[in-house]
Amino acid sequence: MTVARDAAPLREPGDPMTGPDPVAPAIWEEVELTEEDQELRKKLIRVWGDGPGLWGWIRSTSHASIGKRYVVTAFIFFLLGGLEAGMMRLQLSRPENSFLGPDRYNQIFTMHGTTMMFLFAVPVMVAMGLYLVPLMVGAREVAFSRLNAYGYWVYLIGGLFIYTQFFLNTGPDTGWFAYVPLSGPEFSPGKRVDTWAQMITFTEIAALAGATEIVITAFKHRAPGMSLNRIPLFVWAMITTSFMIIFAMPAVATGSQFLAADRLIDTHFFNHAEGGDALLWQHLFWFFGHPEVYIIFMPALGIISSIVPTFTRRPIFGYPVMVMALITTGFMSFGLWVHHMFATPIPQLGQSFFTAASTMIAIPTGVQIFCWIATIWAGRPRFATPLLFVLGFFFTFIIGGLSGVMIASVAFDQQAHDTYFIVAHLHYVLLGGAVMPLFGGFYYWFPKFTGRLMNERMGKWNFWLFFIGVNVTFFPMHILGLEGMTRRIYTYLPETGWGPLNALVSGGAVLIVASVALFIFNFFRSLRHGAVAGDNPWGADTLEWATASPPEPYVFLYPPVVQSRNPLWTEGRERPVFTGLRTDIRDTLVTTTLDATPDYRQNSPNPTAWPFIAALATGVMFISAIFTAWGLVVGSVLLFFPLVKWGWPDRHDQSVRYSGRGEIVEK
Amino acid sequence: MLHRSLQRALVVATCFLTACVAGFNESALRPEGPQAGRIGSLWWFMFAVAAAVWLIVNAFLVWAVRRGRRRDLPLIEPTGDAPMKRSVVIGTGITVLILTVFLVSDIATGHALGSMPRKDALRIEVKGHQWWWEVNYVDPTPGRMVTTANEIHIPVGEPVQIIGTSPDVIHSFWIPNLQGKKDLIPGHTTSTWLRADTAGVYRGQCAEFCGAQHAKMIALVIAEPRDKFEAWYNSQLDSAKAPSDSVTTRGQQVFLKSACAVCHTISGTRAGGRIGPVLSHIGSRTTLASGWLRNTPGNLGGWIVDPQGIKPGTKMPPNNIDPADLQALITYLESLK
16 A cells, blocks of 8 residues: 555645646555554455455445456457457458358347447446546545446346347347348347347446446546546546437437337337338437447547556646547537438538538547647657557557548548448557557556556567557458448459458458457466556556555545646655545545535445346346337336335445535534 | 558558459449549548558657657756647647548539439439349330349440339448449438449449348449440340240240249230349340349259359249259240340
8 A cells, every 4th residue: 555644735726737747756665554554444344345255246336346347248248249250250251151151140240240339349448437437536436336236237137138149049130230121120020139129228228327427426526636627537538438428328229219119019110101211210320329439439548648648757748638629529429420321312411511520520539649649759658568559559540530531521431331441440440449548458457457467578469469460450441342342241252353352351350369369368377477566566647556456445545635637746655635534334525526625425335236136127127028018017016126125225324424515514 | 660660551552462463343443434533533632641641640659759768858848848739739730721621622522423414314213122123214105114133234424313212121222433322221212323434344232231141232234335225225125035946935834834923024924023123134134143143044043943042031932943844944034135
């Protein structure tokens, strides 16, 4: 534990950078706990710890436990999605290949898209946020920790459900976008698409739960002194992302419920013969689907903004501009969904509006890239693996960004739309823009998650294999697309001439597989044999590094008080702390949204299994609803009881509530 | 890092080379009409600018990284933030400028694409089916309407309006050498223009995922000089050729007595099914199964006997026909020029 206890007076909020220049210390000293601290530690572990055994594991509502589970689960789905991609690449490696038939191939590409978007990318980013945001803002727990547990279990059940169906060869086969009427009752009989639509519902609930927690945690549970202009950029990215989830998910929720209703109870939302419209689905889906891409991308920007200052040993350049850029991107991302529909009949003037919006969204991202380069220019870069992944991000993501600006053009998009050019673009953006920073973030925070460092040598191999693999795999796809290769085809004729480039692409995929395999090996090896990290192995500036590695259940022995944007650099070891919270119950501090001055104290709920049971009931309700409408009735009744028990005031954990502004008043 | 970018450039060059050597059959990069031509110019313009931007930004990044590696610099910038502020502002300004140029050139291209001469142009209705294309030539005189499938003949150098609809799911009509794609959506009618300036056969695939056999839904546009086009058109107006010998007569009887006639039309006979493509002039087409097979007697026989093996999921059922009958049927169908 690195501890400092003499509280310095709070500086005025809104005055972030007074005092000495923040300098990253070369050596980070560990501090021994005093006897008094040891006593407190034991007490807090009793209060905040998960119970023992499997039962304790199920009951856990700790953001760290749930966050880790979330990340690991999402990563397993990433591997499954990757295996699906590998099978597709095997099938397409030569013309008229017979490795996969159309039915299997269509299920696989649907599952690949669905897995990567709904079960990997969004959950893993939300999970990183759920783990890190409380640490970064100096809180002991997320707001609504029971909701957090519920969100994870619902997500897990949704993922297991769709994979069970897939392994039974009844996986969805209409694409992750599930366009009607192909996904409607007439052209997709059976339960395949219902599985998909219900899985969407599960992940929507999980994402909304996670987003709510992150917003409330970041707005109401910040350490005293962490005014809005001192929030770490990663937290800003997560706040913006969470708001986007809150506004985008209802659109796809509406869409998937309409689809389910069309399929299960014969409504006609999308049936043009009865006055519905197939294009309605596309608008609903892409009104969610485009922000979705930014929901995946923005946390990655936050990860980069965490890694760059640490490894250049300089505070990020242009902090206010970076925050504004994030928020602008968040807003603009809701104004470009029609660029997925440029081949549909939409008036030219309308299309031009969306071209303009899709083009201009490059500005805030460009600004961030310039600010990072400026930070690196002024800094003293150290080539550790996290920074390598960030540099790889620049080389690959910019290609994706530029091809994105190209396909914002209606005219050009009419050629590129639904071809491998788009496949190339989106993988450059998602692998270069989100997965590379995510890998970097993983190497960066692994010591915080586990207490040990990952192996650097393997990390560098991991990076180079991934970097070369991504480029060899996806760059030729641009050419394939322009040469007429459309998406989602399970085979092609030799006379198309696509064979050689497809073979090259499949070869590149092998490099990616090798890279990920090396990552997994490094992960397991480092878990056991990695160098012991200590609290702050990288000499970073944000609060998560002021905790033990891995953090204790109570996170901060003494909740910190923040005086600048780079608390660990400006204040060094003599950081002020906040006292006065009860240590016999899960007491937390709630601060004001703007200035983070202490507002009141609140009790964080104790662990309980009811969120888990409620998630099971939710699962029964949604899954049985596919087979009979009575499932909803039975499920609602089943869900009612755990929800009541979940919220029921418990005599033992009903602690004294505190209220009042700036002062503590016992009711 | 410079070393790396050099290697990358090599990889890119190799890819382009491979592409050229392979000789692609359909390509947005080899325009043969004004629409694809304009989009092609827009693409090359954007590509050049984008390549320059990529190089410049990454050059700055490499420079920034190398500068930071120098050990003789003081830890805190003596110049303060001013140079960084200036370069970020300049960079942002250039970004806005480039994006605005892109936007204007896109709108200009879009405007040019939309303004083709429309007077008495040939109008062709293309209907996307799972998984083939129905092609109707629209003519004010009902007797001069022609219906065919999968292969669209057009006169060279004349604008053609394509009117798209779909009776089942969404498809997308796309001939990369001639024009960008347009979705065919049930309940909507879409329209696009194209013109081929060189005679030739232009291939295109369905571009919107439409189910199991999305991959095997290929359209051919056959652009030929006006006189050849008219000759073809007039031949299509005729009823299907009547059987001229005993083999073709037997073939016709097989066709009419078996399941074929339920789904397919052969004009001048009782066969009037509308589920599958019209077969009145099947012998004159170059491909079968929506562009997947060359139209040879062997392929035709294989297709009739085992369509599910060639195109699993297609609506056409397997036909267990006596070999001699099959031979007669093939001969009959191939005689329908």
